[in-house]
Amino acid sequence: MAYRLETLATMSSGELRQAWLTLFDAAAPDAPASLLRLALGHRLQTKQQGGLPAWANRMLDAIAADPAERPEPPIQIKAGTRLLREWQGKLHSVTVSDEGCLYDGRCFASLTQVAREITNTHRSGPQFFGIKRRPPPPRQGEAAHG
Incomplete structure (x- = not known):
């Protein structure tokens, strides 16, 4: 049976448990109907619509393995952002797109690949272009440092 989001609100507890069995291929947990919904x-x-991106799943796995760890999320740059860097007297321009990084008429998968193309050495692309991480928000109970 195909289930629809809008039908969950009117389903009985038994119907919700049957839907759980179908969608998760396992028996429903002993939980209130509101949580099952x-x-x-x-x-x-x-x-x-698809699940979380792979990097988010890796972060959640790392936190589950060691809750004291706070893994670094990847640096994300919005499509349309233009990055400029002067290197050896030449100005280099990169435009970030949904497909990758556009540089010199070509599309590269990452800023690191662009940095390698420009310098002919292995470098961190975000570091080469001067992109810095934002400090993470303080954990609950920690004071913010300003």
Whole structure:
């Protein structure tokens, strides 16, 4: 049976448990119907629209393995951003797109590949272009440093 997000609100507890069995291929946990609806809704949306990006799943796995760890999220640059860097007397311009990094009429998969193309050595692309990470927000109970 194909389930729809809008039908979850009117499903009985038994119907929700049957939907869980279908969508998760496992018996539903002993939880209130309201929580089953939320989890089933998330599952339906994930199936329809895709899940988290791989980097987010890696971060969640790292946090689950060691909650004290705070892994660094990848640097994300919005499409349309133009980066400029002077190197050996020449100004280099890179435009970030959804497909990659456009430089010198070609598309590169990463800023690091562009930095290698420009310098002919292995370098961190974000570092080469002067991109800095934002400090993470303080954890609950920690004071913010300003």
